[in-house]
Amino acid sequence: MDSSRIDSARPAPDEARGPDHVLRAQVVKRLRDITLDVDVRCAAGVTVIVGPSGAGKTTLLRIIAGLEEIDRGCVALDERVLDDGDGQFVRPGKRDIAYVLQEYALFPHLSVADNVGYGLAARRYPRSKRERLVAGELARFGIADTANVKPDKLSGGQRQRVALARALVLDPRALLLDEPLAALDVQTRSAVRNELHAIVAQVPIPTLLVTHDQADARAFPERIIVLEGGCITQTGTCAELFAAPATPFVEEFVK
Amino acid sequence: MFIAFILAPVSALFAGSTPGEFFATLRQPDVQEALRLSALTTTITLSCAIAFGTPVAYLLARWSFPGRALLDTLVDLPIVVPPAVAGVALLIAFGRRGIFAPLLAAAGIRLSFTTAAVVLAQLFVASPFYVRAARAGFAGVDHRLEEASATLGAGRFETFCRITIPLALPSIIGGGVLSWARALGEFGATIMFAGNLVGVSQTMPLAVYLKLESGDLPAALAISIVLVVTSLVVLLIVRFAER
Numbered sequence: 001m002d003s004s005r006i007d008s009a010r011p012a013p014d015e016a017r018g019p020d021h022v023l024r025a026q027v028v029k030r031l032r033d034i035t036l037d038v039d040v041r042c043a044a045g046v047t048v049i050v051g052p053s054g055a056g057k058t059t060l061l062r063i064i065a066g067l068e069e070i071d072r073g074c075v076a077l078d079e080r081v082l083d084d085g086d087g088q089f090v091r092p093g094k095r096d097i098a099y100v101l102q103e104y105a106l107f108p109h110l111s112v113a114d115n116v117g118y119g120l121a122a123r124r125y126p127r128s129k130r131e132r133l134v135a136g137e138l139a140r141f142g143i144a145d146t147a148n149v150k151p152d153k154l155s156g157g158q159r160q161r162v163a164l165a166r167a168l169v170l171d172p173r174a175l176l177l178d179e180p181l182a183a184l185d186v187q188t189r190s191a192v193r194n195e196l197h198a199i200v201a202q203v204p205i206p207t208l209l210v211t212h213d214q215a216d217a218r219a220f221p222e223r224i225i226v227l228e229g230g231c232i233t234q235t236g237t238c239a240e241l242f243a244a245p246a247t248p249f250v251e252e253f254v255k
Numbered sequence: 256m257f258i259a260f261i262l263a264p265v266s267a268l269f270a271g272s273t274p275g276e277f278f279a280t281l282r283q284p285d286v287q288e289a290l291r292l293s294a295l296t297t298t299i300t301l302s303c304a305i306a307f308g309t310p311v312a313y314l315l316a317r318w319s320f321p322g323r324a325l326l327d328t329l330v331d332l333p334i335v336v337p338p339a340v341a342g343v344a345l346l347i348a349f350g351r352r353g354i355f356a357p358l359l360a361a362a363g364i365r366l367s368f369t370t371a372a373v374v375l376a377q378l379f380v381a382s383p384f385y386v387r388a389a390r391a392g393f394a395g396v397d398h399r400l401e402e403a404s405a406t407l408g409a410g411r412f413e414t415f416c417r418i419t420i421p422l423a424l425p426s427i428i429g430g431g432v433l434s435w436a437r438a439l440g441e442f443g444a445t446i447m448f449a450g451n452l453v454g455v456s457q458t459m460p461l462a463v464y465l466k467l468e469s470g471d472l473p474a475a476l477a478i479s480i481v482l483v484v485t486s487l488v489v490l491l492i493v494r495f496a497e498r
Contacts, residue, residue: 065406066405066406067402067405067406091405092402092405092406092408093405093406093407093408093409093410094408097406098406099403099406101399101402101403102399103399105397105399105400105402105403107400107403107404107418108400108422109421109422118404118407118409118417119407119408119409122404122407122408122409122410122413123408166407170407170408
């Protein structure tokens with residue numbers, strides 16, 4: 001469970017990865033009770049989104065992932081427009097965006113290796129290349145010994161690693177994490193949070209992390225967006241939020 | 256009491272027949288024809304139920320559209336309609352003087368009192384069992400797994416084949432087996448719409464009826480035993496699939 005294991009297992013950061021990617025989501029979308037109206041721009045690194053339930057956090061991730069369309073605005077990754085609300089729409093698997101859903105959504109009937117290799121198979125990678133990439137990814141995450149195990153036999157922390165491995169093996173240009181730690185019990189949560197921190201620190205891509213847990217915001221303090229009722233009510237570092245909470249929700253959140 | 260009530264007639268079937276009579280009956284040409292015809296028609300019926308019923312089951316489980324509740328009820332209707340009524344309805348629709356008769360005649364198709372009519376009668380009464388079970392199976396698959404599959408790059412059809420079907424498979428198998436068993440036992444609609452012709456439309460339940468009518472009790476018993484044993488095996492398969 002310690003993060004050092006992942007640190008040492010992973011090869012040095014890839015110098016040839018190219019320029020930093022930029023994710024831009026300028027979104028207007030009418031939901032059942034609220035209208036999601038936000039403009040988010042993320043460079044490499046973790047941006048944490050906090051907010052009360054029903055604020056539109058998950059919907060924002062789903063929109064960026066391509067699972068929902070916007071009414072107006074523009075979702076773009078670098079120069080590539082993914083959704084302009086007016087006909088131009090890139091479907092989920094073609095966006096180079098990895099989305100780790102709440103509770104991870106691992107495929108229960110597939111082994112860990114087949115879960116991690118799923119996206120590669122969908123991209124028609126030849127079997128040998130697929131197996132090599134999966135083996136490398138499992139080793140990198142320290143879960144090589146679970147390759148043939150079904151997800152229901154894994155611990156919460158292992159499940160998170162499989163979910164991240166399944167997402168990152170595709171070498172995405174952006175990463176979306178929806179409540180990645182909410183499915184875990186309190187005892188393991190902090191250890192797994194450290195692990196998550198170590199992993200995303202090594203992946204220099206725009207990463208959006210949705211949470212309702214103050215400890216997650218503390219763990220990724222550089223950039224926090226507060227989403228309430230579909231609108232951004234405050235942005236800043238964790239320290240800035242603590243020093244000057246702009247709304248009653250933020251005040252409650254930093255308590 | 257209740258168990259005894261179920262057990263008594265079933266064991267009476269076995270008690271009323273000797274092994275000698277049983278095997279002698281199974282060698283009779285018309286009985287063999289009935290066995291063959293039942294095997295053939297139920298296989299075709301099940302294939303059709305899967306081919307046409309699976310998309311409907313998926314549609315009902317995953318999409319909301321106007322009239323869905325109505326379609327849902329309509330699909331279940333043959334389960335509660337008496338088979339004899341189903342037979343009459345089929346006859347009125349597709350029979351020689353039925354509503355669609357001119358259309359079928361123009362296409363050179365004659366349905367009533369053919370093997371095809373047997374399949375249609377079975378399909379009408381049995382396919383809802385498959386659609387019901389498959390629909391429940393699809394509805395039980397966590398939609399987020401399909402979304403995860405989509406974000407990983409799989410198309411809709413690939414997601415359906417690699418995620419949805421495997422996860423709904425126990426229900427699909429259970430429903431398929433139940434529907435097959437219902438088709439095997441189909442009597443009322445078949446005799447109305449397809450008649451009772453040896454080699455053409457006389458399936459096993461119809462043969463039981465004919466043998467009993469013509470006074471050949473041992474033959475009726477022998478065929479009944481085959482049907483009871485088959486039903487028992489089917490129930491066991493369904494139980495096993497559900498696990």
